[in-house]
Amino acid sequence: MSDLDTFRAETRAWLEANCPASMREPVRSEKDTVWGGRDQSALTPDQKTWMDRMAARGWTVPDWPKAYGGGGLSPAESKILREEMRALGCRNPLSSFGISMLGPALLKYGNEEQKLEHLPRIARGEIRWCQGYSEPNAGSDLAALATSAEDMGDHFLVNGQKVWTSYADKADWIFCLVRTDKSVKQAGISFLLFDMASPGVSTKPILLISGYSPFCETFFDDVKVPKANLVGELNKGWDVAKYLLGHEREMISGMGLGLSSGGTLIGNTVAQMGLDADGRLADPLLRGQIALHEVRARAFAAMSERFLDELKAGRAHPAQPSMMKYYGTELNKARHELEMAAGGSDSLEWESEASNNGAAPRAWLRTKANSIEGGTSEVQLNIIAKRILELPS
Amino acid sequence: MPLYLNDEQTMLRDAAQQFVGEAAPVSHMRALRDADDATGFSRDLWKQFAEMGFTGILIPESDGGLGLGHVEAGVVLEEIGRNLSPSPFLATAVAAVEALKGSAQRERWFPGILAGETVAALAIDEKAKHGNAIGMKAERSGNGFRLSGAKQFVTHGHVADLLIVAARTAGAPEDDAGVTLFAVPKDTAGLTADPQRLADSSLASRVTFENVEVDADAVIGEVDGGRAVLDALLAAGRTGAAAESLGVGGGAMDMTVQYLKERKQFGVLIGSFQALQHRAAHLYAELEVARAAVLKAQQLLDAGDARAAEAVSVAKAMAGLASTLAVQEGVQMHGGIGMTDEFDIGFYMKRGRVLAEMFGDANFHADQLARASGY
Numbered sequence: 001m002s003d004l005d006t007f008r009a010e011t012r013a014w015l016e017a018n019c020p021a022s023m024r025e026p027v028r029s030e031k032d033t034v035w036g037g038r039d040q041s042a043l044t045p046d047q048k049t050w051m052d053r054m055a056a057r058g059w060t061v062p063d064w065p066k067a068y069g070g071g072g073l074s075p076a077e078s079k080i081l082r083e084e085m086r087a088l089g090c091r092n093p094l095s096s097f098g099i100s101m102l103g104p105a106l107l108k109y110g111n112e113e114q115k116l117e118h119l120p121r122i123a124r125g126e127i128r129w130c131q132g133y134s135e136p137n138a139g140s141d142l143a144a145l146a147t148s149a150e151d152m153g154d155h156f157l158v159n160g161q162k163v164w165t166s167y168a169d170k171a172d173w174i175f176c177l178v179r180t181d182k183s184v185k186q187a188g189i190s191f192l193l194f195d196m197a198s199p200g201v202s203t204k205p206i207l208l209i210s211g212y213s214p215f216c217e218t219f220f221d222d223v224k225v226p227k228a229n230l231v232g233e234l235n236k237g238w239d240v241a242k243y244l245l246g247h248e249r250e251m252i253s254g255m256g257l258g259l260s261s262g263g264t265l266i267g268n269t270v271a272q273m274g275l276d277a278d279g280r281l282a283d284p285l286l287r288g289q290i291a292l293h294e295v296r297a298r299a300f301a302a303m304s305e306r307f308l309d310e311l312k313a314g315r316a317h318p319a320q321p322s323m324m325k326y327y328g329t330e331l332n333k334a335r336h337e338l339e340m341a342a343g344g345s346d347s348l349e350w351e352s353e354a355s356n357n358g359a360a361p362r363a364w365l366r367t368k369a370n371s372i373e374g375g376t377s378e379v380q381l382n383i384i385a386k387r388i389l390e391l392p393s
Numbered sequence: 394m395p396l397y398l399n400d401e402q403t404m405l406r407d408a409a410q411q412f413v414g415e416a417a418p419v420s421h422m423r424a425l426r427d428a429d430d431a432t433g434f435s436r437d438l439w440k441q442f443a444e445m446g447f448t449g450i451l452i453p454e455s456d457g458g459l460g461l462g463h464v465e466a467g468v469v470l471e472e473i474g475r476n477l478s479p480s481p482f483l484a485t486a487v488a489a490v491e492a493l494k495g496s497a498q499r500e501r502w503f504p505g506i507l508a509g510e511t512v513a514a515l516a517i518d519e520k521a522k523h524g525n526a527i528g529m530k531a532e533r534s535g536n537g538f539r540l541s542g543a544k545q546f547v548t549h550g551h552v553a554d555l556l557i558v559a560a561r562t563a564g565a566p567e568d569d570a571g572v573t574l575f576a577v578p579k580d581t582a583g584l585t586a587d588p589q590r591l592a593d594s595s596l597a598s599r600v601t602f603e604n605v606e607v608d609a610d611a612v613i614g615e616v617d618g619g620r621a622v623l624d625a626l627l628a629a630g631r632t633g634a635a636a637e638s639l640g641v642g643g644g645a646m647d648m649t650v651q652y653l654k655e656r657k658q659f660g661v662l663i664g665s666f667q668a669l670q671h672r673a674a675h676l677y678a679e680l681e682v683a684r685a686a687v688l689k690a691q692q693l694l695d696a697g698d699a700r701a702a703e704a705v706s707v708a709k710a711m712a713g714l715a716s717t718l719a720v721q722e723g724v725q726m727h728g729g730i731g732m733t734d735e736f737d738i739g740f741y742m743k744r745g746r747v748l749a750e751m752f753g754d755a756n757f758h759a760d761q762l763a764r765a766s767g768y
Contacts, residue, residue, distance in 0.1 A: 075395075270768050281768045291759035292710075294766070298703075299686035299711040306396035306685040315397060327678045384677055385670035389650050392665045 007077055011084045018053045020046040024089040028356065033095050036125025038172050054093040055124045061099055063312075064107065068115055069123030075312035097166070098122030098129040100251040102175045102193075105244040109191075109232040118193070130196070131248075132162040132176030132218060133241070139164075140379050142177075143186045143238065147220060149178035156180075156192065156230075158200075158223040164373065168203040168216035171196050175244075181235050191237030193229040200224070210365040211350070211358070248374045249321040250311075253304070253328030265290060265335060269342035290338055293331075300331055319387035326380035329370035336364040394696075396688055398468070405465055409472040412445055417478035419737045425479060426594040432552050433588075433596035434479040443509025448486045451629070453494065456503050462695035463487075463629065467636035467687065474640020475647075477737075477744050479595055481512045481549050483633045489513035489557050491629035492622050496613045498576045502555055514553035515630065516544035516577075516600050517623070523753040527572050527623075529602070531560035538562070538612075540575065540583075540605040546751070550598030551588035554579055557626065558602070562617050574619040574626075575611045582606070593743035628694055628705050631752040635687045635705075635712035638748045642680050642716030645723035645741040649673065652727055669726060676715075676722050683708075683715035703765055710758035713749040720745040 023046055027033060034047045043051070054060050057071060063078045064070025073081065103122055106115055121127045138145040147160025158178055168174070173195055181188030196203075200223035205213035232240045269290060273282045281287035307324055310316035339360060340347045347364075349355035371377040385391045398406060417438055425435065442448050450466050452458020459465075466487050473480055485506055493499045505511025519528055519542070529542030540560055550556065556577045564571030577584065583605040586598040614622040650673055653664030663669055690708035693701040720742040724731040731738045749755070 266766055266768055275768065279767070280763070287763060287768060288756070288759065290768075291763040292714075292755065294762055295707055295710040295714070295755065295759050296682070298707045298762075299682045302396065302689035302704075302707070303682045303685035306688065309395035310397055313395065313397070323674075323678045323681060326674075327682060378671065381671040381674040382667070384674035389670075389673055389677060391650070391653055391670050391673065392662045 004076055004080060008080045008084065011081055012088070014057075015084055015088050015090055018050075019088060019090045020050055022046045023050040023091045023093075025091075026089070027091060028359065032091070034091075034093065034125070035128050035167070035170070036094050036096055036098075037128030037170065038126070039170075040125075050091070051093045051125050058123065060094045060125065061103065061119075061123045064103065064119065064123065068107070069120035075309070078312075079308070094125045096122060096125065096128065097131055097175075098127065101131060101244050101248050102129050104247045105175075105191075105240050106231065108243060109240045113228070114193075114231060127172045128167070128170060130165050130168045130171035130174050130218075132165055132168075132174045134164045135161060136163050140376055142241070143189065145177055145179060145189065147176070147178050148182075149180050149190060149192060149225065151180070152224075155227055156225045158192070158194070158220045158225055160220050162218040162220075163215075164206075165203070165216045165218040166214055166373075168196070168218045169205055169213075174201075174218070175231075177237055177241055180237075184235075186238045188235055189237045189241065190234055191231040191240040192225055193231060194223065194225045198223050198225070208365070209368070210362040212362060212366070214366075245375065246318070246321040249325035249380070250307075252370060252374045253321070253324035253326075265339050265342060266294075268339065272342055272344055272346070286338070286341060290342075293334060293338055296331060297335065300327060303327070317388055319383050322375070322380040322383040323388070325374060326371075326377050326384070329367075330377060332370050333367045336367045340364050394692055396685060396692070398464070398688075402464055402468060406468045406472075408445070409447070409469045412441075413469070413472040413476050413478055416441055417473075417476055417480070419477050419740060422477045422479050422594070422740065423737075431588075431596075433549065434481060438478070439481060439512070440509040442480065442482060442486075443507060447482065448509055449507045451487060451490045451494070452503055452507060456499055457507050458503070463632050463691040464688065464695060466629075466633060467691050470633050470636040471640035471643070474637035474642075474744070474748070475644035477593075477641070477644070477740050481514075481553075483630065483637060484515050484548055484553075485511070485513040487633040488515055488626050488630035489555065492557050492574060492613055492626040493576070494625075496576075496622075497610065498613060502576065505554065511554045512549055512552060513555040513557060514547050514550040514598075514600075515626070516547050516550070516556045516558040517627075518546045519544060521545070523750070523757055526566040527559050527561050528566040529558075529560045531562050531573055531575065533562075534606060537606060537608040537610075538573075538575065540577070540602040540607065542602050544600045544602075545597075547586065547598045547600045548595065548751075550600050551586040551596060553586075556584070556600070557613070559619065559623050562619075569620045571617050572619040572623060573616050574613040574622045575607055576613055577605065577607055577611060591747055593740070593747045595744075595747065624702075627752060628701065631705050631709045631758075632687070632690050632694060634748050634751045635683075635690065635708040638712040638716040638745065639680070639684055639687055641741055641745045641748060642683070642712070642719035645716075645719040645738060645745070646673075646676055646680060648738055648741070649676075649719075649723045649726050656728075663726075672722060672726070676719055679715040679718055683711040686711040703762060706753075706758035706761045706765075709753060710755040710762075713755040713758075716745045717749055717755075 034051055059071050062071035062073045062081050066072040135145050149156040149158045176192050178190055178192050179188055180190040200221040202219045203216040206215045207213050276282050343360055347360045350358040446459055447469050449458030450461045454460035531538045531540050558575045558577050561571055562573040583603040585601045588596045588598045591597055656663050687708045690704040693704045723738045724742055727738050730736050
C-alpha cells in the first residue's frame with residue numbers, strides 16, 4: 001500500500017467516524033450553509049460538531065500550512081480528502097470568504113503578524129469576513145472606487161460607502177479596498193482589514209428579487225483603522241485585490257458543479273413528470289435538454305478537477321479563473337432554469353411549507369447574480385480575450 | 394493522477410506535433426483531395442506512423458507494441474485532427490487494436506499494424522445514425538459462420554486488409570447478448586465494398602456481405618458474447634474520435650484567432666471588436682471544458698475504471714458540441730473568405746461534421762447518459 005493509499009483509507013475511516021449523519025445529507029437551503037463567526041447561535045449541534053472536528057485537524061483549510069491552522073496536506077492528499085468527502089456525501093464544514101478569498105491573499109501578501117492573527121481564526125470559523133469592494137460608482141469599473149483612507153499618523157481614517165457587500169450585516173470583519181491616493185487610479189488603492197464593530201461602521205440590507213437580503217449597503221463614517229491592518233504596501237492594494245478576485249472567481253465557478261452528482265434536477269423532474277413505458281422522462285424535449293445540460297455539467301466537473309490540479313502544480317494560466325467563473329456561473333443559471341421548468345407550477349410557490357418557503361424560485365432568482373457578482377460574464381470574456389487569446393485592444 | 398499530461402505524454406505530444414505537422418499538414422490532405430486519390434490516405438505516411446512507433450501505442454509490449462494508453466493515442470489523434478491528416482490511425486491502431494487485444498487474432502494482425510502495412514476497418518453501423526442495435530446475421534455454417542447483411546459508414550472499407558464485423562448470432566437487434574465479433578480478411582468471397590466520397594473528401598464504404606463464409610477462428614472473443622469486445626472497441630473509438638474532434642476544433646480556433654489579429658475592417662483589427670472577442674472567448678471556454686472531459690475519459694479508460702463508460706459519452710458529446718461551435722465560428726469570423734475552397738477553414742468544418750457523427754453524435758451520447766442515470 002502506498003502512502004497515499006494509506007492516507008485514503010485513514011481519511012475515509014476518520015470521516016465515517018466523525019461526520020454526523022445529518023452532515024452527509026445534501027444541502028437544501030441557504031441556512032444549511034455554515035459560515036462561522038462570532039455569533040454561532042444559529043448553528044445546529046451537528047453543524048458545530050462537524051465544523052469543530054474538521055477545524056481541529058486543519059481540514060477546513062486542508063492545504064494551508066499547519067502553523068496557520070491548516071492541515072498541511074500535499075496537493076495529492078487534498079485531492080484525496082475532497083474525493084472521500086464527496087464519496088461519503090460530507091457537507092462542506094465551513095463556507096467562508098475568509099477561506100476562499102481573504103486567506104489566499106493573506107498567505108501571499110500578509111505579514112507574519114497578520115497571518116498569525118487572522119488565518120487560524122478563519123480556519124476555526126471564529127471570524128466571519130465580508131468583502132468591501134464594489135461602490136455605487138465602482139462596479140465593473142472597480143478601480144473607480146472613492147472610499148478614502150486618510151493617513152492620520154498612527155491610524156487611517158476611513159470614509160465612504162460600499163455596496164453589494166455580501167452578508168455585511170452578519171460579518172465580524174471586512175477586507176476593504178480604499179483610496180489612499182486620489183491622483184492615480186489603480187496605483188492609489190490600498191487593502192485594509194478592520195472590525196465591523198468599529199465605531200462609524202453601519203450596514204443596511206438590500207432587498208433582492210429573491211425576497212432575501214444577502215447583500216448590504218455599507219457606510220463608513222470616520223472609522224479609525226490601525227495602520228498595522230494594511231495588507232501589502234500602501235497604494236499597492238490593487239495587486240492584492242486582483243489576486244483575491246482570482247480566488248473569488250474560482251469559488252463562484254464551483255457553483256456550476258451543482259449537477260455533477262445528478263442531484264435534484266433529475267430527481268425532481270422524474271418525480272414531477274414520471275417515466276414512460278421505456279423508463280424515460282415523459283417530456284422528451286425536457287429530457288433532451290437536461291441530458292445535454294448534464295453533458296456540459298459533467299464536462300465542467302472534469303474541467304474543475306483539471307483546473308485545481310493545474311493550479312496546485314502552478315501550471316494554470318493566471319487568467320483561467322475568469323474562464324471557470326464565466327462557464328460555471330452560466331451553467332448554474334441554466335441548471336436553475338431547467339429546475340424551474342421541471343418543477344412546473346410547484347416550483348412557483350413562494351411561501352408554502354411544501355416548497356420550503358419557496359426554496360426553488362428563490363434559488364433560481366439568486367443565481368441570476370452569479371454572472372454579475374465577482375465580475376460580470378462580460379468582464380470575464382474581456383479578460384479571456386485580452387489575456388489568454390491576446391486579442392488586440 | 395492529475396488531470397493534465399505528464400512529462401512523458403508531453404514529450405510524445407511534442408513529437409507528434411512536429412511529425413504530423415511536417416509530414417501531413419492540411420496541404421497534404423488538400424493534395425490528396427485534388428488528385429481524387431482513390432485510397433483516401435497515403436500508405437507511405439501510414440508507414441511513417443509505424444516508424445514513429447505510433448501504430449503500436451495501444452499494442453502491449455509483449456506483442457511488440459509500446460504498451461501505452463488512450464491518453465497517448467489521444468495525443469496523436471489530436472494532432473491528426475489539427476492537421477486534418479487523412480489516416481487509418483483511429484480505426485486501425487485504436488479501435489481495431491482494442492478489439493483484437495488479448496484475442497487469438499492478435500498474432501495474425503498486430504505485426505502488420507505495427508509495420509504500417511495493415512489497415513483495418515470497422516463494420517459496425519447499419520443505419521445513418523449510430524446506434525447500439527446489431528441486426529446483421531451470422532449463422533453457423535459447417536465449421537464456421539455465414540455472414541449476411543450490410544454495413545455503412547465503414548471508413549477505409551474499400552482498401553482495408555481486415556474488417557472487424559459486428560453480427561448477430563442469436564437474439565433480437567436490441568439485445569446485448571447474441572452479438573459476435575468477427576475478424577474478416579478483405580478478400581473473403583461475397584464481401585463487396587462500395588466506397589463513397591464524403592463531405593470531408595474522405596472515403597467510407599457501404600459494405601455488403603452476401604453469404605460470406607468465415608472460419609470459426611475468425612471469431613473475436615466469445616460467440617454470442619461479443620458485446621464486451623464491441624464495447625471496448627467503441628469506448629476506444631469514441632474517445633479517439635473525441636480527441637481528433639478536439640484537434641479539429643482547436644485547429645479551427647487557432648486559425649480564427651490568428652485571423653482576428655490580422656484582418657482589418659473600418660481601419661482597425663477586427664479582433665479589437667468586443668462582439669467578436671466575446672464569441673472567441675466563449676469558444677475558448679467550450680474547447681477547454683471539452684479538453685478536460687476528453688482527458689478524463691482517457692484516464693478512466695486507461696485505469697479500467699467503472700465510471701469510464703459515462704465519461705466516454707460525456708467526452709464524445711462535449712467534444713462534438715465544442716468542435717462544432719469552433720468550425721462554425723471559424724467560417725463565420727473569416728467572413729467571405731471562409732466560404733472559399735481555397736481557404737482551409739472550410740475543411741475543418743467538413744471534417745468536424747464527419748467526426749461529430751462518427752461513433753454517435755452529441756444527442757446519442759446525451760441519451761446514453763440519461764439512460765445510465767435512469768431517466
